[in-house]
Amino acid sequence: MPKISHRETPFSLAYGTEAMIPVEIGSPTPRTQLTKEENEDDLRINLNFAEERREAAARRETEYKKKMERYYNSRVREVKFKVGNLVLRENEANMQENQGKLGPRWEGSYQVIWAGDKGAYKLAYHIGEEVPCTWNAMQLRKYYA
Structure with a gap:
């Protein structure tokens, strides 16, 4: 499942491509119709772009955390006490x-x-x-x- 904060799956960030589920292996999809050489070429291309995807995901996660921080800080009620209370x-x-x-x-x-x-x-x-x-x-x- 993609994380909400950076919209990527942990598997895709680690390996550069999405994981295949067992149902997808048995059914004819574009990923399963490729030959072994074409599949390896696609995997190499995805690995070349993996670092860029990780950096983009890190940027999106930072933006998401700042947005959540602003949301929390706008609703938090600060409590202050005076000496003698x-x-x-x-x-x-x-x-x-x-x-x-x-x-x-x-x-x-x-x-x-x-x-x-x-x-x-x-x-x-x-x-x-x-x-x-x-x-x-x-x-x-x-x-x-």
């Missing part, structure tokens, strides 16, 4: 204890004591003791008290 921390981010699927997903509340540039935050317990790690905004949720 109360937040909950995702329980899975802590990784101390697996409580199963019925366990709480969020733990806390914590107070933000430092806010970094790219979504990094330092937290503290209510008693003033600092939590050892920095936490990403994706692992935090605003706590409404």
Whole structure:
């Protein structure tokens, strides 16, 4: 199957030609009607153009990834917390204890004591003791008290 990102099959990028399925071998198609010498000539020609196909596929894949990045970034909602805000921390981010699927997903509340540039935050317990790690905004949720 051709990949959506570059519209080529992995086999064709590796070998320069499309693979033949067993049904195609038994039926009369232009590929099976060629003589052995003509078939080898066609394969050599396809191998000569394989590098060009790979480069074109790489270009298309890069364009596709940029398009997907623009789509994602246009819909992502950035979350920012200020120093002093109360937040909950995702329980899975802590990784101390697996409580199963019925366990709480969020733990806390914590107070933000430092806010970094790219979504990094330092937290503290209510008693003033600092939590050892920095936490990403994706692992935090605003706590409404």
